[in-house]
Amino acid sequence: MNYRFQNLLGAPYRGGEAVIHNNTLLITPISNRVSVTNLLSSQTRTLPFQSSSPIVHLAVSPNSPFLFAVDSNHRSFLIHIPSSSLLHRLSLTHPVSSARFSPDGKLIAVAAGKFIQIWRVPGFKREFFAFELVRTIAGFAGDVTVLDWSPDSVYVVGGSKDLSARLFCIKRLKGRLNQPYLFVGHRERVVGCFFGVDKRSGRVNRVYTIARDGYLFSFGYKGYEKRDDDGEGDGEDAMEPGTPERDDEKGDVDQNLRKRKHVDAKDDGDSNAVEEEEYLHKGNWELLRKDGFMQSGARVSSCDYHRVLDMLVVGFTNGVFGLYQMPDFVCIHLLSISKEKITTARFNELGNWLVLGSAKLGQLLVWEWKSESYILKQQGHYFDVNSLAYSPDSQLLATGADDNKVKVKSGPCPRDFALSRFSEHTNAVTALHFMTNNNCLLSASLDGTVRAWDLLRYRNFRTFTTPSSRQFVSLTADQSGEIICAGTLDSFEIFVWSMKTGRLLDILSGHEGPVHGLMFSPTNAILASSSWDKSVRLWDVFEAKGTVETFTHTHDVLTVVYRPDGKQLASSTLDGLIHFWDPIDGVLMYTIEGRRDIAGGRLATDRRSAANSSSGKCFTTLCYSADGSYILAGGSSKYICLYDVAEQVLLRRFQTTLNTSLDGVLDFLNSKNMTDAGPLDLIDDDDSDKEEGITHQVYGDLGQNLPGALQNRGRPIIRTKSLKIAPTGRSFAAATTEGVLIYSIDDSFIFDPTDLDIDVTPEAVDAALTEGDTRKALILSLRLNDDSSIKRCVFSVKPSDIPSLAPLIPFKYLQRLIEAFADLLESCPHLEFMLRWCQEICKAHGHSIQQNSRNLLPALKSLQKSITRMHQDLADTCASNEYTLRYLCTAGSGMAAKQAVTTSEAPL
Template sequence: MNFRFQNLLGAPYRGGNVVVSNNHLLISPVGNRVSVTDLLKSETLTLPFQASSNISRIAVSPDGLFLLAVDENARSHFINLRRRVVLHRITFKKPVSAVHFSPNGQLIAVAIGKLIQIWRSPGFRKEFFPFELVRTFADCDDKVTCLSWSPDSSFLLSGSKDLTVRLFSVRKLQGLNRPFLFLGHRDAIVGAYFGVDSKTGSVSRVYSISRDGAIFSWGFNEDKLGGLGKEVEQISDPPSPGTPEKMEDGVGDDNVETKKEFDGKDVSLDVESEVFLHRVKWVLLKKDYFMQAPAKLTACDYVRGLDLVVVGFSNGVFGLYQMPDFICIRLLSISRQKITTAVFNDLGNWLTFGCAKLGQLLVWEWKSESYILKQQGHYFDVNCLAYSPDSQLLATGADDNKIKVWTVSSGFCFVTFLEHTNAVTALHFLANNHCLLSSSLDGTVRAWDLFRYRNFRTFTSPSSRQFVSLAADQSGEVICAGTLDSFEIFVWSMKTGRLLDILSGHEGPVHGLMFSPENAILASSSWDKTVRLWDLFEGKGAVETFPHIHDVLTAVYRPDGKQLACSTLDGQIHFWDPIEGLLMYTIEGRRDIAGGRLMTDRRTAANSSSGKCFTTLCYSADGSYILAGGSSKYICMYDVAEQVLLHKFQITHNLSLDGVLDLLNSKNMTEAGPLDLIDDDDSDQEEGIDKQTWGKLGYDLPGSRPNQGRPVVQTKCVRIAPTGRNFAAATTEGVLVYSMDECFIFDPTDLDIDVTPEAVDVALNEDQPSRAVILSLRLNEDSLIKKCILAVNPAAIPAVASSIPFRYLQRLIEALADLIEACPYLEFILRWSQEICKAHGHLIQQNSRNLLPALKSLQKAITRLHCDLADTCSSNEYMLRYLCSTSVRK
């Protein structure tokens, strides 16, 4: 039950704006979560917090410490990025269309409808009212679309749907209460930016970009004072609407130079640049057009240091232009869908593009024309998952006909297979770790080589069939697939690809297949309310049939092969003894998985009985518990021996999905139906990635029904890693990865009054390594165990390893698996592993089921280290050969 959310795979980007922090951290919203990608380390991490709905706008502070995320319901989270915790929360009155930190990090500009609000940025201090409203500008006549700060944080540019750009002064200055207007555009403003003179570093130009593909360059003439007849002085005007009076002391002060303590630092705000900008008269210098009609300009960004502008269009074309001469540097097409975000990094050498329609995120270095990052999620929901035997890889298949293979540790997809022409329904890794099997509705079962990244074998049936389940025996020689339409099971030879047999007997779609881990018995589950066992190698056909009252949705074997679990349409999980053919016990899970009411439901969640069943099951590595998921927002964990519910994981709190709320608000019900289901064709809101609510597999589950509204929250597949340290769930939000909590949880295994950390230190000081290691294992404190392991003399490792009681062996192996990845003493830890296997080999073999997760973790760590060392040795070898060859030539 110590599983915690770790990462979100399968969906790098789904809409909203993207920001780059510290020149290499790419921060992007994914549904109601935020993902952070380190472009240097090639790692991605999803922050653990969740918003109440899909996140629409994010902003990061200039120092990279704070992140402000605003969702579609105008609720915002102020997050400490380094600690990954939420510091403050605030709810705005209307949806937010733009949000930006000032360059000095003190202020936050927020566009709320026609209003622009300036807030004092909160810091690390714990305050009752962390956000302080400084000013409110209500001069725009339509929705504000973009905001941009001047380099000295004194001025603000805003673009609006009223076709104008306005220049606001953050401070109140006498005679300049109204903003300066930049007029002339014929479409909504997409971006407005301050241009800086490279020699003086002061503001010299303003660039405004409109949706029709026009960019205007504005300059000023210092000789013309713009109609001002006296010096501009700061005043303390009455507060703007919605501005508390007590907040004005730091903004409208009479002094020309104001100092205000901000998070322990004295920050000086100079006003001279403000007066200078307000004394000049801005004039239109030139008009330029990108000439991409009929495509609309949908995204843009500007980098001051290099004076570059990047623009993205609705037809997937982007352009890079050198300003102010408007010289086209690059003009390329990256997709056929609308580019929803385009942004520079701090240095201006990397361009980031996001396409919400495709769920695509690209980072492109424009000088070398090479990709730094190229990630794309599944277009539709993920149907199936499969962990590799060493738990390092995770394969996903979806209704978009694609198979993606992800590295679990980094969260990156490194290969995508596109050969299937219909939805992928099942995946299976072979024991050699380098071969992946997939079945599809296109009538093929394909084998993929993960060394050469190619489809090396394709299995087909004599007549076209739709395959929905897949299994392979332990040796990988026999491949089986169940069908949706003919209710048959096809059996092929892996070596020859020849069809060996066709198993008939089921009277409904075969949605579950699995070989017994102990023998060659194949278990198949079908909607004909039966589970059948087949003996393929002896040729006996069906050897046992387990009848049920309701349709059987899936069936799985326990890792030791001595128990078979299957879920039925009535929400129950039945456990069978496959050897004796007896029903062992049943878990009633209907009430456990219940929760969430659809907008179209006539009954409340408590009274509704439709769809409350488990569609996917997975045993833990040691078989002690089982995970179950289905058409609900919950994933249930059950103790198999006691048949009790251990924990319920709620996969999401996103109110943008249907089925999350248990009680619906009657205010949202109209005569035409639920308010959220009414289409608004005139809305030009930026849409996120298309989510299927009734796709190719929508009719597969009996009793299911279409929902033409929002995506319905559900879990299609759950898989536990062979190491037992994490599990993955294919949900509507993407592939959620949960892992054991990294922080220490004090859970002593054999505590006594003499077992203390002080006693461990005494044993180490008295040179009693065996006693110290055993005491630390009894305390079960991770830091103490690792300390005692490293304190053992290499010559004493065999004696200490043989003295460890068997009941502490699992904890010791887990500690060695953690150490081998973190500490530099590789040979020392390998020596420990070798001596444990020598001393306790027979006990490990007899109790392999209980020790399997720990042994898998150790194997995973050693395999990863072996691969890294092999790559390093190969690189060094080629480098030495090259150096030797060059020295001989000289």
């Protein structure tokens, strides 16, 4: 029962900043989670923490593995990337538009409303309030949109909606020297501002500001000149010369300058460097040039600057991005990736890769501009995932969605990179089914076709159709793979085809409602179907006898599944009940009432709490475990329920999301958010989402203009459309509104406190290995449950010692050891050594394994899968070698015969 969240697949990019850490890790926001993609190994993992609203801003520390994430409700999180652990939380009082770590990694600047807040970055130690507010910078007339740090972490430049940018020194200086420098001239709000550095001296010499209208201003620094009127100005801050306050202030500043010059003179002998850096914002700046990007009708939506390469990347609302060499403004590349707005454009640390994302398309690209090639081109299912299917060996996971596409991913816990993508369907894909040979996948669609896909050649080799167009919503095949059946939504019929010929064999009629559930019995050729006509029917397809048995229900039947042994049938109805039938005797065995268990949150339009709502309290998808003792159930709710079939009790509930921006997550109605016009969340009085595409465009514009519908900003309703448990039993997949959630019991390090003492340590394992006591070392590593130590101890055993060591292993550690064997068979080349281990374990513990096969079944299936896969690889290699030897022998005999004939014909 120890399933835990492992990964999130199929969720498209919906906006927010994307960053690259250590030049290899691409970090992107995925709804209210954060996804980390290794660009070298092409693996994706989703961090286990969740926010209560979508993540929109990310910042990575340059010299430490810290990630600063901010959601749309201006709550921020500090995350340790290697351990995927959440260290600290921080709630800000204003909406956040940008966040950046300082180059030294000690501070972080946050653009919150009309202020820039400077926070000290906390460490690993536990503190009551870890974040320390160093300074709050004010002075903007509009909300701050962007900001940037100087290389020495002393200055911050911020752009605002007031059409200007300001340069601040984060250190507190006295008098007018602490006032910011103002960069003006733009006609629209500033969307980018960056510090430019002189490559020879390494000092700041330029400031670039970019406005939304597509103009770039370059300001040059001319140095600091101490003037007598430094303290003069208009307003209350201006003081006349000779006043005590001004003299004291001037004396303090001069004393500060003398101290700074004295310190720097010892360091590098240059006393003017500190003066120029310390009072950079009071120097002489001038506008050097104005440049336009010349994108007619398009505006700048994102930009980034690489200080070392002195290069600028700019993304536009028309899908075009440009790469420019500064300060001469030379265009290197000007390309179009789509027709939709580019919501993020970032450099990596080396500057050779560009991260480009489009929230409207759900697309994320990593492009190497020197070689003009893609490092990553990722696009999830744009609409909801409807169906899932595991291959019989658990090595492939197929997903079908409303975007008419079928994607196949690899592994029982896939890493979100599709092996293949099929897009021949012209309407939503509603059902998937793997054939028993693992090389064929079936898909049903609302376009009226059932297609068969060859996973070796990646092509559609057969299409099953009907005489008149139908909409298919369910799909199955018998164990032999000869018969294909699909249920319809509109004609209430079941169509039967031959897999070999593709011909339509039969049409099963009798249902009076849509056939949403189909499944063949695992042990015979009996087909079970469920319909909204409140019945489950059993059909004998091969004998053509029609309906064999009919199970009548009191409410609409939503789905039906067989237990893996074929001796039990489970069906769910609209009233929230799960019925368990004996398909042989045709009697109802028992019933589980799950209305209270599946009851989820309330909708935004509901006038009552979730407990008093009657909608959505039913199961729409069911799935048995590998041994048939448990059943997973999901529906229009944020919960997935796990039941014990024999005891009819709820064992565990999995909450799929905490994202309150989805409908059906909140349980109670907050009267503070109610107005005369309806719920406050549904009143859209802000058009900034059309301009920026960040805050409110997380899920697109679905449902915005439906006639007669309440304008709810297109908020999707959380639901689970499909559930599938891997045949190994080690993981299960759930197709939800946010994507495909993978829950697994692998990689879980759970310790038994009663089996640990002060002597069970990694050092004790090393000491036992040094002494040659491999039995003690193996037992200690199993008690520690450390994967690397277990594998190291397994390989330290001599092959001749395996028969004597296998009977000495306690049975309670057997499952963990078998899991290690299954993992090692996937990667290590020592096949004979591992098979010797498996053979001796079966000899020594065969009786115990047989008696406890129910508990060991997932581990044994994983081991069987690894051995079968290795056997197939060896069989292919041996067959290839056999054919090669036959060819060589045939060719050799032919050459010998030819030489003999030549010799006999030669003249004596």
